[in-house]
Amino acid sequence: MNILGLNAYHGDASACLLRDGKLVAAAEEERFRRIKHWAGFPSQAIAWCLKDAGLSLSDIDHVAINQDSGANLWRKLAFTLKQRPDISLVLDRLKNKRKRTGVAEELSTSLGQPFKGEVHYVEHHHAHLGSAFLVSPFPEAVAVSVDGFGDFASAAWGIGRGDQVEVDDKVYFPHSLGIFYESITQFIGFPHYGDEYKVMGLAPYGEPKYLPEMRRIVRLQDDGRFELNLDYFRHHREKVEYEWDNGQPIVGSLFSDALIELLGSARGKDDPLEQRHKDIARSAQAMYEEAFFHLVTRLHEKYHVDALALAGGCAMNSVANGKVLRNSPYKKLYVQAAAGDAGGALGAALITHRQQAGGSSARSTMDHAFWGPHFSDEEIGALVTRRSTEIAGAGCTIEQLTDEQVLVDRAAACAARGDVLGWFQGRMEWGPRALGNRSIVCDPRRADMKDILNQKIKRRESFRPFAPSILREATAEWFETDDDVPFMMQVYQIRAEKRGQIPAVTHVDGSGRLQTVTRAANPRYYALIESFRALTGVPMVLNTSFNENEPVVCRPEEALDCFLRTRMDTLVMGTWVLTRS
CATH class of the missing domain: 3.30.420.40 (ATPase, nucleotide binding domain)
Structure with a gap:
């Protein structure tokens, strides 16, 4: 059973694909459209999910959308009768309701393929609760949605x-x-x-x-x-x-x-x-x-x-x-x-699968976020070759390092000497955080690194902090917690005696937005941090999203463009290394 989950006609539009109840692909539309928080119908994310799974739209049995205009109907009527809001407010909501009832037609029109399945409307917060609990590691939990x-x-x-x-x-x-x-x-x-x-x-x-x-x-x-x-x-x-x-x-x-x-x-x-x-x-x-x-x-x-x-x-x-x-x-x-609205696509799909499968269904814990597009070394190599004249004109050298240890050692050495390192690997992250596959990686020990990043790449408000990615087993030594935090969704206090060693990721109140990294979830990123620890004694790197006032890069073309138009020092895409001389 193939189920397509959608967050549509809203900010952070997204799509995901379940095959027999297992997540196989997920991405936000903004990564393809290159417009932050893109709102509307996620046709390009849908097309990519289908392509990645080798399916056509006619192979989809069910489409689940994380909104149900019939939900809480009596509450809506009671509010309208009691409060008598501006008529334009009521008409605007009716227009949105009509739009969301045309999902099947829009699917066929936007993808140019026939859709033969069923559309299911899952109440917004029910979808959120499903996205929170049904991929959690807990057999039982209080589930809460707030937005x-x-x-x-x-x-x-x-x-x-x-x-x-x-x-x-x-x-x-x-x-x-x-x-x-x-x-x-x-x-x-x-x-x-x-x-x-x-x-x-x-x-x-x-x-x-x-x-x-x-x-x-x-x-x-x-x-x-x-x-x-x-x-x-x-x-x-x-x-x-x-x-x-x-x-x-x-x-x-x-x-x-x-x-x-x-x-x-x-x-x-x-x-x-x-x-x-x-x-x-x-x-x-x-x-x-x-x-x-x-x-x-x-x-x-x-x-x-x-x-x-x-x-x-x-x-x-x-x-x-x-x-x-x-x-x-x-x-x-x-x-x-993807705790926000993008993740509602996943919750709607999971709830619909359970309703359609009947009986109990096996659950899978989401312990990593790498569900998006991926590109082979051959594809990256073809891009680098095609644009080699432009790359050379920017004063950059090109190497391919196929030995894994040599690759991560080179990248770690770049970060340790103060370079700004673009790191483009594997499948793109699901959700808003760059978690080691579409990341900019730097040395957390440098007190001036925040200013360097803002001047060279980010051009953003100076008060905004940068986050640490740490080897999971070192977490308790550096932070006042020993929890798994794989998605950078929690801020914890850095131990007071450690703050002076990592000023670039220590916020003004002594905290850091933590990401714990395991070898099982992301072997190459783990190896990079491990190599950085061998060089510096610090088991973490500064990790920020690979972008410049745009959505996180999705394709190698976008990573290369960002590298060339900013003052990034080194770019590692797969096994290909570009270095500014």
Whole structure:
């Protein structure tokens, strides 16, 4: 049974493919379109998944999409009758509903192939819960989804047991922690869809001086729920601009004038960042954590289960995630590689497989994220040969190192001497993080490496931190944890006595967004870090995404282009090594 899972007509559009319940391919549309968070119908991701599996659209038995316009229908009607929102808001949602009912037709039209299977609509948060629990290592867990909105809800929870996960309860529109955080992100002057991580990165530079004001915005309920003080928002009564049609997502201003009266003037995107903005960021992060832990702690009291599986856009808040085992009763945590909306494609496909297969189904743990496109050494070699004149003109030499140890030793030596190293290997990562196959790798010991990266490659805000990739067995020696963190979804404190040795990956508050690396999950990347340790005594490297203000590179052509237009020192693609002289 072949099942195609989709996140469509929304930001971070994506596709994945299950064969007999096993994930075989997954990718986000942005990697093919080269537009961050691309929203719309993921036709190119679908085409790639089919090609990778050697299938045509007619071989697909079921298509599962992570939205169901019929879900929570009575809640929608009750809200409309009670609140009487702007008619343009209602009409906009009806237009989106009509669009999503045409999936079968759009599949056939966009791929130029017949589709003979069935389309299944899986409620948004049910898909998130499935994506969290059904690939986790836990036989039983509390599953929680928290995001902006999907199918008229912003949060849901339930229990996952065996091969099933069910929704027990929800928080409904218009209340949303995701909308709260996105509103503050806009207020601080970060207007683009997905900019919330900038607030999270800015927060350690501030103090929670505005936490009393935040508690006026978000109200905690006795049963663990949260509510927004709607005076500070527009999304529930006016038509806020949302653009999801075949391009970069656009979200209009979500906050009302009342928020300006509460917090002072909003920052323009080009205005200087003041201490006040940093304090607001810290206060918003503190408020999010307060509400998040209020919810998950109450759920532990209710279910008495010690494992927690998280999904939804808010599950990308790696700072909060890193405090779960310290600040709540849970003893185990799992956050999959694509915890946000892209991952809903996987959850929808997994739930549909269980419904169609009948009886119990075997589960597979997602312990790596390498489900995307891959390219052979022959393909990379042909590209390098085809563009050899351009490469030579940029002052670069070309070598092929087919001996594995020689290859990783050369790359490790480059990083150890302070080079900026492009590292392009194997299958592209699923989810937003570069995890050692589409990465830029540097020396974490250099205090100036953050500035070097920002000047040479990234050209981004100076406050944003870079992450460490560490050999799994060395984790407890360097971090205040000994957990598996393969997807860079948790931030932990670096041990105080170690921070001075790795300043390039130590954030201002002593933390680092951790990625643990095992030989089994990524042999070549593990060998690179192992070789770096042999040279330096440090069992980790700085790892940041291979891109320059664009989606993470997907194809070797994009890696080469990024290398040539920036001041990267060395590029390793497969066994091919390009070095600037």
